[in-house]
Amino acid sequence: MAVRYKVCIDCSDPHLLARFWAQALDYVVEDHSPLIDSLLAEGAPIRDHLVEVDGRLAWRTAAGIRDPEHPVNAETGVGQGGRILFQTVPEPKQGKNRLHLDLHVGADRVDAEAERLCGLGATRLGEGHEEGGSRWIVLADPEGNEFCVA
Template identity: 55%
Template sequence: MPLHWKLVIDCTDAPALAEFWAAALEYEVEDPSPLIEQLLAAGHLPESAVVHRGGRRLFRGASGIRHPEDPYDATSGVGHGRRLLFQEVPEPKSGKNRLHLDVHSGPAGPDALVARLEALGASRLHEVDKGPAGRWWVMRDPEGNEFCAA
């Protein structure tokens, strides 16, 4: 039986980066508000462990996104399929990523994808042209994590 997994990305502002990637990938930001409400009411979670963002209560330091068609737990909001989790860490990013996402364009094509990603806050680093093997842009998300857009 295959294992479940999620990709965890270190960052400095988990809710903001989750919102960027949810918009970039057309995913949904997970909403743990019902679980947080239960934990607060039962006294199992201090209010200091919670942040408010976009009308939701989130766990301080972490925010997840999930594919909109995959199953998820209605109470915790946690996806049971394709999922990214953003966790805040104290140290800044240093050096090139050893792992990155490749974002593939839809029918509108790569130029439209790159323009949409830039409008969301990404920036272009450089274009790669491998001739018949393909062409893509190396880009950075708002926190400087590299990814490719083709």
């Protein structure tokens, strides 16, 4: 049986990156308010761990996005398929990523997609070519995490 996983990205503002990446990937931001509401109703001391985002309660130090075509746990708001979790860490990003995402949009859409992503807050860092004529554009998300559009 295959192992389920999520990709975790350290950051300083998980809600900013969740919004950016949800738009970049055509994912949706996870709504954890059903879980939060049930914990509050049970008297869990979590108020200091919460923030209001888009009119609903969310975790202060974490935000997730998920593939809208995959199932979701209605009690927690957590996706059961492809998902990315953004989590707050105290230190800033240092150096080049050791892991990055490649967004495959097709050779005819690379330039337009890079332009769209820059309009969402990405920064263009450069361009690459490999044997066989493949082309990609290197971008950084709003917190400087590198990724490629190919």
